[in-house]
Amino acid sequence: MAKIIIAPGKYVQGNGELKNIKEHTKALGKSFFIIASENGIKRSKLIIEDSFKGSDAKLTFEKFNGECCKSEIDRLRKSVKDNNCDVIVGMGGGKIFDTAKAVAYYENLPVVVVPTIASTDAPCSALSVIYTEEGVFSEYLVLPKNPELVLVDTGIVVKAPARLLVSGIGDALATYFEARACVRSNSLNLSGGKITKAAITLAELCYNTLLEDGFKAKLAVENKVCTEAVENIVEANTYLSGVGFESGGLAGAHAIHNGFTVLEHCHHLYHGEKVAFGTIVQLVLENSPMEEIEEVIGLCIDLGLPITLADMGITEVKEEEIRKVAEASCAEGESIHNMPFKVTADDVYAAILTADSLGKLYK
Incomplete structure (x- = not known):
């Protein structure tokens, strides 16, 4: 039996690093589907838009509804298709990462994880933890690969509780x-x-x-x-x-x-x-x-x-x-x-x- 170690394609961590997201993602695609909470979108949208200013990239922001469950994953998959997006970005906490990774897996697209908190070890993994709509553990979705990029802006992380x-x-x-x-x-x-x-x-x-x-x-x-x-x-x-x-x-x-x-x-x-x-x-x-x-x-x-x-x-x-x-x-x-x-x-x-x-x- 072989020994195996796996990890994200690239891990970037630093104070203020979100403003460089365009540089870190430019090889992945041109149309970005960004999943975040309502507050997360309010806090980060201008920073991300400013980073991509002057490029021909398309940005679609989609509010996360709160639970990493099958119905939410299906809803987001439909929106990805409707907007012709070719890169999934999950920005926020663990349930958003897991949802973004699942959406990317089912749509066969690259995924970028942008933690705004450091509350779990979910960002780097090739795994999504799926729950029921009521928040009870349902299953592990084991994915064929880790995220293409994990980007952690510690300046944002320290602002969280x-x-x-x-x-x-x-x-x-x-x-x-x-x-x-x-x-x-x-x-x-x-x-x-x-x-x-x-x-x-x-x-x-x-x-x-x-x-x-x-x-x-x-x-x-x-x-x-x-x-x-x-x-x-x-x-x-x-x-x-x-x-x-x-x-x-x-x-x-x-x-x-x-x-x-x-x-x-x-x-x-x-x-x-x-x-x-x-x-x-x-x-x-x-x-x-x-x-x-x-x-x-x-x-x-x-x-x-x-x-x-x-x-x-x-x-x-x-x-x-x-x-x-x-x-x-x-x-x-x-x-x-x-x-x-x-x-x-x-x-x-x-x-x-x-x-x-x-x-x-x-x-």
Whole structure:
């Protein structure tokens, strides 16, 4: 079995870099279909139009309706065809990226991802996470290639609420531990190959960067300023975690995240906030050393990430609800089966309650 590592065709990160989007995309096409939120369009339209000024490129801006689901993907595909566009641009957050990548895949067009937040590792991946219209996890759409370009303007990222950057840290927090589990179980990564030394090294670098710069970056973004720590964390959240999870593999933490999506109590949380708690649950499943668990919990406390079920919005713990989470986490095809030992719903149920008890000790 071959070892495989995959990544976006080009990754560009810098303060004020959106104004150079024409230069970075000029080889991809002439008619750009730009998917963004209503506010995202208001904030960025003039910058993008100014970048393309004097060229013969056509720009079509389309408002995203809020959920990466099949009906939204189909609606946008129709609009792409109606406007004869030849490049898809997703600008905003994770659900917009995943939607843009899915639209580009079905229409066989190049895709550019422009994160305005650093809240997930979705931008670099050849993967779209599809939900139902109600926001419940539905499926992973594995794509044949990564985005042609990921363009991150850190000057825009620092203007977003600090909670979004912290959520990205929560998502990135799982990268090393899930990749490590996949190495131990000799599992395949998301590209269908064995895990390279480069991938596990990037995943470990991601974790070490979060420990070194996560708290400093949070403080800077709370003040709407861009520091070297912010640049490092944006790279960790976006590129290191993106390549690390995709070429290193997923295991327990993301499956447990998917399990928690079945509870309405947790719908207010961002993806990375649920993944952070899922990481602690995975470490309990693995019976990791307390020093390692304490290190992860300590980072979560510093950043305000969930460490208890109450933090997740579950103020009254009901056995039947937690068992639903555990059962969904262990559904057929879930990434939890990449763990280096058999995991049952009973195991996950026990690990969730234990993780909750551990978290309470540090409150």
